[in-house]
Amino acid sequence: MKCFKLNFILALAWPFLMLSSCSNSDTNTSNTNVSVVESVSFDEVLMSRRSVRSYDATKTISEAEVRELLIATQEAPSWANQQPSKYYVAMTPEMVEAVSNLVGERNKQNIAGAPVLIVSTYEKGKSGFFRGEQTNEIGDGWGAYDNGLSNAYFILKARAKGFDTLIMGMRDSDELRKLFNISENEEVMAVISLGYRSGEPRQPEHRPLEEVAQFF
Numbered sequence: 001m002k003c004f005k006l007n008f009i010l011a012l013a014w015p016f017l018m019l020s021s022c023s024n025s026d027t028n029t030s031n032t033n034v035s036v037v038e039s040v041s042f043d044e045v046l047m048s049r050r051s052v053r054s055y056d057a058t059k060t061i062s063e064a065e066v067r068e069l070l071i072a073t074q075e076a077p078s079w080a081n082q083q084p085s086k087y088y089v090a091m092t093p094e095m096v097e098a099v100s101n102l103v104g105e106r107n108k109q110n111i112a113g114a115p116v117l118i119v120s121t122y123e124k125g126k127s128g129f130f131r132g133e134q135t136n137e138i139g140d141g142w143g144a145y146d147n148g149l150s151n152a153y154f155i156l157k158a159r160a161k162g163f164d165t166l167i168m169g170m171r172d173s174d175e176l177r178k179l180f181n182i183s184e185n186e187e188v189m190a191v192i193s194l195g196y197r198s199g200e201p202r203q204p205e206h207r208p209l210e211e212v213a214q215f216f
C-alpha cells in the first residue's frame with residue numbers, strides 16, 4: 001500500500017521534476033520537449049541585435065562558445081533538410097588577421113578587435129534540386145536562402161548569449177577559398193565577425209510596414 005502511494009505521488013510530480021532538472025541546461029539540444037529558457041526574451045534578442053562595427057578587443061570567445069552558436073544553426077530549416085551551409089572558423093590571431101585582410105578596408109577597420117571571424121558557404125546542387133535536376137527557377141538561389149537562414153540563427157543565438165556580430169557581403173571570395181581550401185562545389189557567402197560590442201551601435205531606420213507588406 002505504501003509503495004502504491006509513493007508511486008502515485010511520483011507519477012504526479014514527475015513532469016515538474018523533469019522541467020526543473022532541464023530548465024538550466026540551455027545547451028541541451030537533444031531535449032525537444034522542454035522550452036529552452038534563455039536569460040533574455042526573444043524580443044529583446046531581436047531588438048538589441050544590431051550590426052556591430054566597433055569591438056572590445058580585450059574580450060575573448062572560446063571554441064566551446066562558438067560551437068554552441070554553430071549547433072544553433074543546425075536547428076534552421078533548409079530545403080528538404082539538405083543542410084547545405086558550412087562554416088570556416090578563424091580563431092587564431094594569424095587566421096583572424098588573414099581573414100580581416102579579405103573584407104575590404106572599411107570592413108577591416110570596423111571589425112578590428114573581434115576575436116572570431118567566420119566564413120559561411122553552401123554546397124551547390126543540393127537545396128533547390130531533386131535527383132540532380134533543378135526544381136524551379138531559383139536553382140542554387142535556395143542554397144543561398146538556406147545559408148541566410150542558418151546565419152540568421154547564428155547571429156540571433158550569438159545575441160542571446162551576449163555576443164555581437166557583423167555579416168559582411170563585401171569580401172574576396174577567391175582569396176577566402178584559397179585560405180581555407182574551400183571546394184569549388186561550395187559557394188562562398190558571408191564573413192561574420194563575432195565579438196563584444198564597444199559602445200552602442202547605430203540604430204537603422206526601417207521602412208514603413210505598408211511599403212513592404214500587403215494584406216489580401
Ligand SMILES: Cc1cc2nc3c(=O)[nH]c(=O)nc-3n(C[C@H](O)[C@H](O)[C@H](O)COP(=O)(O)O)c2cc1C
Pocket residue numbers: 049050051052053107110166167168169170171190202204
Ligand atoms: C547579406 C548582407 C551583407 C552585408 N554586408 C555588409 C558589409 O559588407 N559591411 C557592413 O558594414 N555591413 C554589411 N551588412 C550589414 C547591413 O548593412 C545591416 O544589416 C543593415 O544596415 C541593417 O542594420 P542592422 O543589422 O543593425 O539591423 C550586410 C548585411 C547583410 C544581411
